[in-house]
Amino acid sequence: MSTAVEFLNVARHFGPASAPVRAVDGVDLTIAEGSFFAMLGPSGSGKTTCLRLISGFEKPTGGTIRIFGEDVSNTPPHLRNVNTVFQDYALFPHLNVRDNVAYGLMVKGMGRAKRYAKADEMLALVHLDSHGDRKPSQLSGGQRQRVALARALVNEPRVLLLDEPLGALDLKLREAMQDELKALQKRLGLTFVFVTHDQHEALSMADSLAVFSEGRIAQIGSPQDIYNRPATRFVADFVGSSNILPPDLTRALGGPAEWASLRPEATHLAATGPVSGTVTALRYLGAGTRVVIMMGETEVAALVPAGQPVPAEGQTTSITFDQKALHLMGST
C-alpha cells in the first residue's frame, strides 16, 4: 500500500516571526492510501489547519507536504486532485443541487449532458436522485451534507478531506451518516481524511488517527492503541473519559510510582481496598451508572453496570481493578 499524504516536519505559523502563533508546529504524518484517517483534537489544536494544508488553502511556513509522492508546496488548491467536504457544506445557493454537484466537472470543461449524467449518478449514490432540481435552501441539513459529499466525490479525488462534516447534524442522523460514510469509503476504496473533535466519532470510524494538541501530534495510531494505550496524559484525558492517576495514587493502588490511566469500565467498586474515598457524584447513563469517588485529591470514576447496586452519595467505598487494565505513562 502506498502513501497518500505525507507531512515532513510541517509548520504553519501565523503573525510576526518574532512572536508567531504556532497553529501547526513540526508535524510528521503519513496517511496510507485507502485508509480512513481521523484528525482528532480540541478546537485550536491545529487539526483543521492540517486539513487546509492538504487542500492548499494554507501554505506551510516550513517543511514539505507530499500527496502521492508529489511535493505540493507550490501547487494552488484548484490544481490539487483532492476535494473537501466543508464544515458548513459551502453549497452554492444560486445553483440547484445538480449544478452544485456538476460544478467541478463544469469548470473543467465537461459538456452539459455528460456532466449532468455523472452528477445524477453521484446523487443516486447518496440517495438524492430525486432532488436534483431543488435549491440547497430547500434541503435539510442531512441532505445538504450528502450533496456536499456528492459534489466532492464526482471529481474522483485521490484524497477526500472532510472538515467536521457531521458537526451540524443531530445525534440520530449523525450516527446514520457515520455508518454511511464508512461504508462509502470502503466501497470506493478512497483515502478519507476526517477532522473531528468528537472522540467517539474518531474511534468508531477511523482505521488510524492522530490526536492533536497545541499544533503538534500527541499520538498517532489505531483507535485501539489510542484508547487503550494513550501516550500522554493529554491523550488519556481527551480520548474518552479515562481516570488519570498521579504516581502516588497509582502506587497506593498497587502499581509502580508512575502516572497511569484507568478506564471507568475497568474499575469496579469494592467495600474495602487499599484506598477508599467518598462518593461525590452519580450520573445515570442508562446502560450503567458512573460513580465518582474522591480519592485524596483525585476524582476516580467507576462504571457500575445496570442491575448492580449503586452506592449513595456521601458513602465511603473503595475500588478494585485488574492490574493489566492500568496503563502506565511514565513518572513525569
Add this chain to the structure above:
Amino acid sequence: MTTSAILPARGLADRLTALFWRHPRVLLALLLTPPLLWLGVVYLGSLAALLLQSFYSIDEFSGVVKEEFTLKTYTELLRPSNFDILVRTVTMAAAVTLACAILAFPIAYFAARYARGHWKAAFYLGVMLPLWSSYLVKVYAWKLILAKEGIIGWAAAQTHTSWIIDSILSIPGFESSSLSTSPIGTFMVFVYIWLPYMILPMQAALERVPNSMLEASADLGATRAQTFRTVVLPLALPGIIAGSIFTFSLTLGDYIIPQIIGNSANFIGMAVYQLQGTAGNIPLAAAFAVVPILIMLIYLALARRMGAFDAL
C-alpha cells in the same frame, strides 16, 4: 414565602408593556402608522398627482393647463428635440452606471474580503467623506479641476501628455476646448459624485458571500476567473443591481451637473426644471419626470427575469 406570584404594576410603562404583550399588534400598529401615513399620503399621493398632471395638456395660446385626460403631452415627448434629451440622458446614465460598477468593484471587493480593523475604518471614511461636503462645492471644484487652466491640463502640459486630452476632445461628438465644457467632463463628474452609492451596496453584497464559498470553488478546480464569473458575480448581483439603481436613477434625475459642467446640452432633469419654472408647462414637465420611473421599472423587470434576485 408569602410573596405573591404576580408583582404589582409600578406605573404607566408597566401597564403599557403588559398591554403590548397581550396585544402585540397594537405596538406594531403604533410603530407603523406614522411612516405609512407619510409614505401613503405624502409620497405616493404626490406621485399620483404627478402622474395625473402628465395626462393633462397645455393650451398653446393661453398657456393654461387643460384638465382633461389626453395623451397629447406624451406625444410631445417624441418630438425630435425632446426625444434627443431622453436618449442623451439615458445614454449618460447607462455609461455612468457601467463606469461606477467597474470602478467600484475592486474597491468593494477589497473592503469586503481583505480590509480589517483600521483598514475597514479607512475604507468607510474614504467612501463617505466626499458625501459630507456640499454637492455644489464638489461640482464647482471639478469645474476648476477640469478647466483648461486646471490641474489636469497643467499636469498634462508638464508631462508633455496634453495630446491625450486633445485627442479625447477631438472625438466626434465630444469636441470641445476643455474637459469642463465637454460631455466627457459631465460624465467624469457624474461618476465621481455617484460612486459611493455604488460601492456601499456592492460591498454589503460581497460581504455576505462566505469565504468558504470561494474556497469550495477553488477546491473543485475553478480558476480565479471561473470563480469570479460563476460564484462571486451571481452572488454579488443583487448588490450590483441595488447600486446601479442608485447611480442610474440619480443620473437620470440630476439637473445641476449638466448645467455647470459640459456643453449645456439638455438632460431630463434640466428639461423638467425649465418646463415647470420659466415655461410653466407642468404637464410636459410631469411627462418628462415619468420617463425615469418607467425606465427603472423596465430595468428592474429585466434584472428580475435574468435572475438577479435569485440569490437574495
